[in-house]
Amino acid sequence: MADRDEVQVARWGAIRERVGTCLRELRTSEDGTSQARLSGDLEDLGYHVTQSMISRYEQGQLEQPLTLERLVGWALCCASLSAPVFRELLELAGYLLPWSIDDLSRFDRTLHQYRALPLPDQIVLRRKLLWHVLGLEPR
Amino acid sequence: MAMILEPERAAQLVADRLARPFGPADFEKDWLVRRTLEELGLHCEGEPNLQDLKGFMIASPRGTEIVVSERLGQDERLGVYAHLLAHALLEQGEDGEEGSFFSRLEYVEGREPAERKGAERKVEMVADALARAILRGRLDGTPQYCYRHKRGSAARAPGLRPRLGRFWLELCHRVSLMLFWHSPKYQRLRARREMSYLVRRVETLVRTAYAC
Numbered sequence: 647m648a649d650r651d652e653v654q655v656a657r658w659g660a661i662r663e664r665v666g667t668c669l670r671e672l673r674t675s676e677d678g679t680s681q682a683r684l685s686g687d688l689e690d691l692g693y694h695v696t697q698s699m700i701s702r703y704e705q706g707q708l709e710q711p712l713t714l715e716r717l718v719g720w721a722l723c724c725a726s727l728s729a730p731v732f733r734e735l736l737e738l739a740g741y742l743l744p745w746s747i748d749d750l751s752r753f754d755r756t757l758h759q760y761r762a763l764p765l766p767d768q769i770v771l772r773r774k775l776l777w778h779v780l781g782l783e784p785r
Numbered sequence: 786m787a788m789i790l791e792p793e794r795a796a797q798l799v800a801d802r803l804a805r806p807f808g809p810a811d812f813e814k815d816w817l818v819r820r821t822l823e824e825l826g827l828h829c830e831g832e833p834n835l836q837d838l839k840g841f842m843i844a845s846p847r848g849t850e851i852v853v854s855e856r857l858g859q860d861e862r863l864g865v866y867a868h869l870l871a872h873a874l875l876e877q878g879e880d881g882e883e884g885s886f887f888s889r890l891e892y893v894e895g896r897e898p899a900e901r902k903g904a905e906r907k908v909e910m911v912a913d914a915l916a917r918a919i920l921r922g923r924l925d926g927t928p929q930y931c932y933r934h935k936r937g938s939a940a941r942a943p944g945l946r947p948r949l950g951r952f953w954l955e956l957c958h959r960v961s962l963m964l965f966w967h968s969p970k971y972q973r974l975r976a977r978r979e980m981s982y983l984v985r986r987v988e989t990l991v992r993t994a995y996a997c
Contacts, residue, residue: 749886756888762898766834770852771841771890778845778886
């Protein structure tokens with residue numbers, strides 16, 4: 647906490663409960679996914695988010711604000727990039743993605759399409775999609 | 786944001802290079818196609834971990850990527866490249882317009898989703914025919930409107946006669962495209978060299994007769 651500004655702490659304190667609610671809605675909307683599975687999916691994408699962190703994020707208990715990368719990874723693993731609650735989440739956190747609703751719906755359609763695939767295929771595809779959404783160069 | 790993918794250019798260039806007399810030996814075709822795609826800015830890579838997928842394409846304003854399973858043989862890889870290009874071509878709108886995101890998955894035989902709608906099967910059939918044309922290096926063995934979406938960019942002659950000529954050509958191309966989408970028999974007929982020659986002759990004649 648020492649390296650964070652007072653105003654940043656205050657802002658995060660004001661929004662984190664709502665952020666947590668939105669994150670839970672994202673996870674439980676559509677087909678719904680468990681915290682354990684989401685944690686595993688995020689791990690596969692290169693995130694370090696444990697199941698207990700997911701639980702604490704959803705309860706608005708974490709002190710650190712969520713980064714854009716984590717928000718996008720979360721929504722991507724829940725195949726809910728086009729969900730209204732994800733837009734609300736981005737607005738709350740003050741982030742902007744340069745994609746239209748139609749584009750995000752296309753991403754979600756692709757994500758739904760691959761759900762029937764074996765896990766290794768899903769991981770390869772999901773990683774590529776994540777990097778496209780975030781605008782990172784392919785590695 | 787505009788998608789960074791020019792499937793028309795890519796398909797045409799790949800077909801042209803595969804069609805060159807004294808062109809690449811069979812074992813070099815895969816390399817040539819990949820190199821051609823990379824020249825056009827499409828990032829291609831092999832992936833050892835794919836199981837049910839032969840490969841996939843993702844295109845967005847961030848770039849275009851083709852990922853192909855490393856388990857495939859050279860012919861299969863060629864087929865995947867051609868099929869992905871064919872689908873990208875079909876995805877384009879009437880005027881060459883496209884959304885800003887496109888993705889396509891190519892499944893290993895027998896691993897496709899069980900429930901495919903009639904429309905999806907039809908797209909697959911047309912993509913098969915287009916992919917074959919690309920690999921044969923003869924895109925002209927398919928209707929022009931399959932692989933050339935931007936029409937009438939050249940200066941158009943004014944007047945009623947040229948307009949009538951353009952109308953006939955447009956009508957013929959549209960009918961050809963419609964038949965291509967609905968009839969495998971027409972696809973085979975259209976793929977013949979004699980048919981391509983005939984189509985070129987008729988078009989030249991109409992353009993001359995109607996000064997269009």
